[in-house]
């Protein structure tokens with residue numbers, strides 16, 4: 060590997076664009092996406108259904124050519140040197156990678172051989188990965204007889220078998236139970252420690268992006284709409300929710316005016332004996348707020364501060380929720396009852 | 402090198418090694434469940450049991466017994482069915498995501514086709530051996546050298562046909578109905594016009610002309626000669642050329658489709 064290649068970014072995509080034409084209709088799946096990923100980074104691509112995440116990965120893994128724009132992956136141009144790119148990356152697609160009439164172990168070994176492992180190394184790695192992904196007992200079963208989650212684990216094992224420099228995972232944890240999701244995260248972390256692997260994954264699980272990735276790239280309508288650490292994204296794009304409880308309705312009604320005056324930029328409302336405040340930096344503002352309320356004769360009896368989640372960030376950025384089924388309807392029935400203007 | 406990987410780059414992407422890996426992968430299900438090949442033999446065995454007896458009164462079957470005439474045709478037929486349907490496996494892999502995985506791997510596009518197409522030789526040999534074993538105790542005369550040469554020729558043909566079947570699966574882009582419609586539309590005319598089940602010689606002029614345009618006719622004729630132990634150079638040459646033409650054409654189309662696969 061040349062000096063240039065080992066210091067240049069692992070991924071450099073410029074104005075990456077991909078259109079699909081079906082039945083005379085053109086879908087702009089990815090529109091001018093820019094993305095730079097340094098060596099060793101762990102990046103999560105987050106976006107609603109149809110945002111263009113898979114299409115982006117498919118371009119970066121040489122599966123489909125971009126309509127326009129360029130991408131350099133592991134030091135090589137995806138259009139000019141696809142084979143050089145392929146031998147340096149691993150890819151766990153959104154579908155199932157194992158052939159249905161194959162045995163699980165055979166697929167693992169074949170995959171290892173395909174990536175240049177010798178037969179013994181491939182066998183050893185197959186045993187090692189099957190054991191650590193809970194597939195040891197299933198290794199001799201036909202893939203078609205495995206459950207959805209078991210197949211997904213096999214996909215992951217296949218993607219890890221050659222310890223690639225750069226690993227793409229398209230919704231790796233879909234269909235996994237919580238224990239296996241945790242197990243997957245451990246594998247991704249271990250892979251980085253052992254091989255220094257750069258990881259790019261897409262996910263719908265916000266907690267996964269939050270706990271695993273140092274960097275979250277939010278994709279919507281085929282472009283990057285935000286790109287930062289989970290904490291910074293939350294700080295900038297979503298506010299803390301503070302819930303203050305009072306002795307009675309009258310106290311809460313007094314307090315709501317007090318809070319609104321002290322924090323003119325916060326969204327404040329009250330409902331029964333509770334006051335709801337949405338504000339940036341809520342965790343720091345609360346102690347002073349409590350002292351002030353106690354001093355003015357409306358002491359709080361309970362307090363709750365909720366940090367924003369990536370879902371809040373998401374809702375804020377795209378107008379949609381990532382949580383299945385909820386859509387944009389985030390309101391609770393009580394919210395509409397008594398909104399008190401300051 | 403900043404990253405430690407298990408991959409030995411110098412081994413990756415060697416065309417022969419790649420083809421061997423793909424072929425090895427394709428053969429694994431057969432090795433694990435040898436009975437799957439035996440099950441695919443049920444159909445030709447039914448033809449032998451229930452159709453061959455009807456041929457006893459038919460003229461134009463040559464000098465030997467009617468089985469001597471019929472067996473080579475039935476071997477070709479079972480291979481024709483198998484090789485033309487083989488693309489359906491790829492179709493399935495295109496639907497599940499398994500094909501996509503191999504496209505991202507460093508295996509060369511050519512090996513993805515060649516390894517698969519070469520697999521077609523295995524059912525040719527296994528099925529022929531079973532059919533011959535079944536009929537050996539009857540009036541059928543076994544000429545091992547002739548059978549060997551015949552199977553070699555048939556293998557060449559099946560590699561080409563299998564390759565075409567894979568090209569069809571790729572062209573169908575994972576849509577079953579396109580694949581099966583084209584496969585069936587092609588299969589039966591080719592089968593019937595090659596004179597596999599009944600001799601063509603007694604048929605009308607136009608049918609005989611069409612039959613002469615079918616490369617499989619020359620292979621079936623050559624196989625009949627070889628299985629009977631009569632080595633007619635002209636017939637042998639025609640069969641070999643037909644098999645090679647189908648093989649070359651099939652591989653050319655198949656390789657083109659696989660290289661263009663996205």
Ligand SMILES: Nc1ncnc2c1ncn2[C@@H]1O[C@H](COP(=O)(O)OP(=O)(O)OP(=O)(O)O)[C@@H](O)[C@H]1O
Nearest residue numbers: 079081086088106107108109110111112113114115
């Ligand atoms: N082969 C294709 N032909 C036509 N349209 C396509 C094709 N592939 C993707 N699209 C369209 O491009 C858009 C982006 O799709 P993509 O699969 O990249 O989304 P995604 O972000 O991965 O979504 P999900 O979270 O549902 O997996 C969608 O509108 C999709 O319908």
Ligand SMILES: [Mg+2]
Nearest residue numbers: 112113114153
């Ligand atoms: Mg997707």
